[in-house]
Amino acid sequence: MRTRRTLLAALSAGALTLSAVAVAGTAPTAGAEGPADTRPGSHPAKPKGELATYARDTWRSFDAMTVPRTGLPADNIAGNLRAGTRSTFTSPTNIGAYLWSTVAARDIGLIGKREARKRMALTIETVGRLEKHEPSGQFYNWYDPRSLEKLTVWPESGDEVQPFMSSVDNGWLATGLLLAARAEPALADEADAIREDMDFGCYYNEAEGQGGQIRGGFWDEDFGDPVRVKGDYCGMGEDVWYTGHHYGAFNTEPRMASYLGIAEGQIPAKHYFGTFRTFPGDTCDWSWTEAQPTGEWATYEGVEVYEGALDYRGMKIVPTWGGSMFEALMVPLFVPEETWGARSWGVNHPLYVQGQIEHGLQETDYGYWGFSPSNNPAGGYREYGVDALGLDGAGYTSDQERTDWDQPWEECGREGEPAPTAAEYGDGVVTPHASFLAYRYAPDAALENLRNLRRDFDAYGKGGFYDAVAVESGQVSQRYLSLDQGMVMAALGNALAGDDMRDYVVPGGLTEQVKPLMEQEVFSAAPRG
Template identity: 75%
Template sequence: MRNSVRTIVIALGLVLGLNLPTPGQAMDPPGRHGLETERRADVLGQYATDTWRSVKAMVVRRTGLPADNVGGGLKPGSRAAFTSPTNIGAYLWSTVVARDTGLISARDAHRRLARTVHTVAGLERHEASGMFYNWYSPTTGEKLLTFPTDGSTIKPFLSSVDNGWLATALLLVSRAEPSLRSQADAIRGDMDFGCYYNPAEGNGGTTPGGQIRGGFWDQDPQDPAAVTGDYCGMGADVWYTGHHYGAFNTEPRMASYLGIASGQIPAKHYFGTFRTFPNDTCDWSWTETKPVGHWRTYQVGGEDMDVFEGALPYRGKHIVPTWGGSMFEALMVPLFVPEETWGPRSWGRNHPAYVRGQIEHGLSEAKYGYWGFSPSNNPAGGYREYGVDQLGLDGPGYTSDQERTTVDQPFDGCREGSPAPTAYGDGVVTPHASFLALRYAPKAALKNLAKLSRHFDAYGKGGFYDAVAVRSGQVSKHYLSLDQGMVMAALGNALADDDMRRYVARGAMQTSLRPLMKQEVFAR
């Protein structure tokens, strides 16, 4: 087990960039840095212990499926009556983290993983594609046709991004728990991400790289924007979403990576989405602001792929934006794939810059005193997308406060902007955003989390509650499977030698994707 204080200290030291001895070397008596690192390891260890408590509380023992969320008191009666493929995936990888950090035994981990994988194997899914539907009952495993919260009708949908996260978890389980390899691989092997891939959609270059759809319905949804088709030889048309995932720096790229690694989607798809839209026309002036950048040509399998390497200017930095400006769009994928290592001139520049942008918005621009903006529960009720408007490709973007304060920047030569806001309102900060930033700004992330815990009633027996409105002090006292899963994955990497990455980012994932990332150069 990797739960000794020594190993935790060394692992955290790697994250923090401190000079610690390698295994086999004697440790000097703790000086200032050693003592500081050990204290931080203790803090992260406590965060992991408490977060795992909330993850466990969401799970229905009989099925091994997690609820979407649970109340802050962790009572079984407060569990949501629905779950999703992403939620299930988050529970699977959180269980591996709990084992790897010594929170549970290998025997307990195997029992939990085996029960969940067995249930997943029996869930109803779309047979021709192997994909899972968006909503199931965590109590029975049945596909939901009526939403439990309001009784509304559910039109069964098969999401590319949600199936991507479940497939990621199944790949991880296969490698982390070899006794379950055949079962996990059998499920994942039936999942064809090529069923989402439209080869005709491109990024404006001369050779379309193709893009993936948001998903499809297997029955007519009566949606005028839906497009019928069959991208993978399913034998019958389905109804695709009218939109593609066209922005590069967003969380659906995990589904793209899985498709490329499995050979279901061609490698050129990596260059088929937009870093930003080109800047030589007003056709894209509805986006956030005019990007900087230029066209580059990359080689993939003997084909030239033209890519506009664009970036948006923000506070003296050039950043490849996400769609809405949130943290999890940018940084959930690198919990599992070492993008900044494989692409030192692309992701290696962008991930730290994106985190700095979020920090500067919270502390210097909006002057909240805190930072970390990402979709989360709304402290006033419901669920909402939060982010930094200027870090998003979309014109309106996601906003960081309850008042939805937007920034209307100009698009030079096409439209004028409006004066920048003189003040922001009640900013909503979600702790999972700080955990996502832990690799790139460890001291700032830990400081931000400590302030949230100290200044607000933001920490319960299951770890950090989901969100805090920092001016009103209103707290969403709920735990979400997705958000706690991101926290656990980040803690697993910090405390257990990058375990999430070690399980996922090898084999075909590495051989197919690393050469693509290595050659790319983002705009500076």
Template identity: 70%
Template structure:
């Protein structure tokens, strides 16, 4: 189904050479200005349509968005559940819609005020101030069964989901000062220290995936408490990978003084490479040891197509690039994030356009065009051995872990199956590869039935042409945040990162040098 095109990277190189050749010509600045104006109009259209999906997903009586809605935007197709992340995404998307000029200040204030009022009425865990993972968007009630399936829900409180709700509350308070008192009161009651285990990879510590406040009867659950009050049942795992979206919860906890600053260095850039203990992971890393804030850190990166890249856990776009929608990591850490973020995008582009030869790129968790929800990514850009894969057939790459028995690897795939791309990944890449992202989006829109009344549908199987015609609050929220930054002067970043976050986190980011580098 795909249309064969020249490599996007080749096109970028050619365009760069053309600009260099014509830079002295008087008409060049005018041509560039016209192109920027054209690009802005395209992005404004995307923003207007994407915002329409939020208007449809949001319940008028509560201001709470559903998790997802059908592509025709019929309110009757709203899901019967929502999450803290979805609610946070609606708050920042409302601010973005106002700043782009899609809605007026009065409407934006009314929408955010209603949502914040509903958040204040939601049941939450008393000792931590954290919110449960699933609520009914119509009534605001905590869910104990999923409406569609009837499957039971064990009341769970997720560290990363609460991180995104807190981000939305922080942004709303800064974007609309008249709401700051109420929004800040809710957010300041959220104690991210309740997820923080100081003994995991001590002395820096790591945060847990979350906890249940009722016994989940799961063998891996760990009973205890990190912030006083009654015992809870923690997930057996911690978030140990550094370049993943849960770092937003770490950033908020560090900024609030609930988690020590040294925790920034407590998660793995890659696992160490000095023995075979980590040979179950993707491949042997390159790098060296350093010390920051009294914490020994392996400054590692994974080799990929002539580059060295600090990986995510699974190899997806949103793990790497959702956080910098709100935190200017590449500015605060020019020798770390500033090198890695563009390389990570380049890795995704090269995989889609050259290695897998799909003709399109942008791999991140999304709806599965074949049904359900699935993680997609670039296997080699993840720390996890199996990783996330980019196609329906789950074609993975078994790289060697040199020097370790049983990890000799196998030949790289000679072909891939039906690749699945999600448009939100291109919007995440917009800052780092603007021309390539815009071109990829145009190609997806033009070559498939991939664009509807609420903007881009969630995912496309570029092999069969099958499109997942639903809109998800999370994915549409990433699109709106990216467009808010692109069209309104980095407003999403400005609201969230100024003040305490900058003074606390910028020194940590600025002192580190990643092992990342291009060819």
């Protein structure tokens, strides 16, 4: 299976891409934006028509991706939105995103309450019929959205699929179920019954580091891979085969699964501090990573944390694993990290966006910005990011040529090399969903970037922005991916309906258990000067 559609790659400490999303549509209601919110990190009032148009068209792509009989979204669809071009596979992330996007469409005014309830009821009923790993309540990573069968053969190639339970993908399904239950009380019993059966403690390895870390996932059959680790972390009563890697980087999208596990009491609070802000910079043990961080040690909940940051263009930024936008900013679509963690996320999220902007406009002179895993305009799927904003030594690069920067770590004998000049970067690949993720933190810049992409390229179709643009060659990936469209819909739900995505998700366990942890921490992130 290809990069994104494979079983989770064995990253030693970072995050990984997930699967995708889908949903449905009609026309927007005038004046759906609502009153301006002046809280820190909130959305200022912006032109209603522009955002509403993006929401209407993005929702149309979801409608086309959804199988009417089952209520499950396909992973992706061609830009012409013809039903025959739907993919014949879907994932837990896709399904969760369909649920939250349906709520966003309702709250924005694209569909009525009755239609939204009908759509979610069908989807939740279908999810209840999917085969899953019963002892853990976790769902397999790939299903046929028409027949509902878990995939054992990849439909595009005929390759074998080893059915797998992914911690990150199940986290996004649980997020969609939680949001749907809060947004539509008539469906709460059904949605909560599925979600409450999902035990995220089954991924949590307390023995990894001081605070423990979660595995990428597990298989419920032994396929003979010696890298996999046999065990049972949550008292399932039977062994499973875990990925050889943990999610060891903090600023990555798997933290949503961690938050949900902590909120439900399935994972201890200390786990919040058990992953790396950066690897310690006072030793050469981690000198294979991107750059030498600076920082100091602190202790929270009995866990020693290296509060490190990387220097990027004079800013101190807590990096993601690969340097991509969705690793950093998909989670705060649902959790008000910059408010709860004013001295941590509240400092870092805007700086991370600024770093992406400066990479696209100044460091590379692409003229556009927003780098995140997406369809490759040349074919297939690829991770894109800002190499210097990632922990991984190889990093996710922003261009097709994979131009990276081997930075020095002189104390450990790594001399490095000069930073690439703008002329050395090649065909940069920009994905519109990154601008929507950044909208909360840089609204004017995000809208301008989107307008420029739409003006300068054939980047917009019936279903909104196509997935990715190679800005030098002008090549466009004219497909819609439900993951990426789902991030767009969640961002627009927050922007046009008063942070509804967050307001449905955070009451209860997340506020009671996770917020106090965020309030404690102080990142070493800092702006220039």
